[in-house]
Amino acid sequence: EFVQLGSISAADGKRLADARAALVSAAHCDPAEQCTYYAILVADGDGVGAILADCTTAEAYRDVSRRLAAFTKGCGADVIDEDGELVYAGGDDVLALVPPHRAHELAGRLAARFVQAFAGHSASPTLSVGVAIVHHVEPLATSLAHARAAEGIAKRPESPLEPERSRNGLAIALHKRSGAPVVTRGRGDDVASGPFDQVTRINELVGHIAAGRVPHGLAYELHSLAASDPFTARTASSRQWDSVVAADLSRVI
Secondary structure, three states, X not given: OOOOHHHOOHHHHHHHHHHHHHHHHHOOOOHHHOOOEEEEEEEEEEOHXXXXXXXXXXXXXXXXXXXXXXXXXXXXXXXXXXOOEEEEEEOOEEEEEEOHHHHHHHHHHHHHHHHHHOOOOOOOOEEEEEEEEEEOOOOHHHHHHHHHHHHHHHHOOOOOOOHHHOOOEEEEEEOOOOOOOEEEEEEOOOOOOOOOHHHHHHHHXXXXXXXXXXXXXXXXXXXXXXXXXXXXXXXOOOOOOHHHHHHHHHHHO
16 A cells, blocks of 8 residues: 555556465455454473483483474474464474464464373473464564463463462463453363363353354453452352352353
């Protein structure tokens, strides 16, 4: 739109149109859909440093190196299959750009691939993944920092009282142009035979919404309910609010 088409030749106009079509195709989106958000995925292996520290022979080091190489070799295909672009894959680190609606699937695939790479090893390392969904006009350095922060959340325990439930996590942070970010975190389930349990739950919820079985605003309603007095007043030893919470959940769903 920045070129006055009347001042260029028909051949140049066609080349401009072809270039625009190529850019749209590379972005995997229709201009009418206004793809203003994209996802940055950052993944990092859990406990790999400890595994390397325990290596006492050259062969042990080579074995870990071969496993990490096998993992990174397959990352590119996983990213491409989810319509993403691989920026970096080396050792136990991955950085990729991916459409927001495919990021959780890619996280599950990478986690499963990482666990598979260490099948048969005496240790059982896992992969933590952080995803930041950001606006395209946000400075890239800021967006990457959001993704790194999400990775940090993925590695932290869900509760200070449960330090054993750290790592092996998937954290997704939505950074809209206004307002505070919305963050969700879950732990990996049996990633050797399937994706993060959180990925399964996301897919199930999307299916229910698409089929009209639950309202589109369910997530926001549940978030508001979780911050309400009846919900926060519930404790392990005091369950008098259970009926109130159950009734409100029924109303929302």
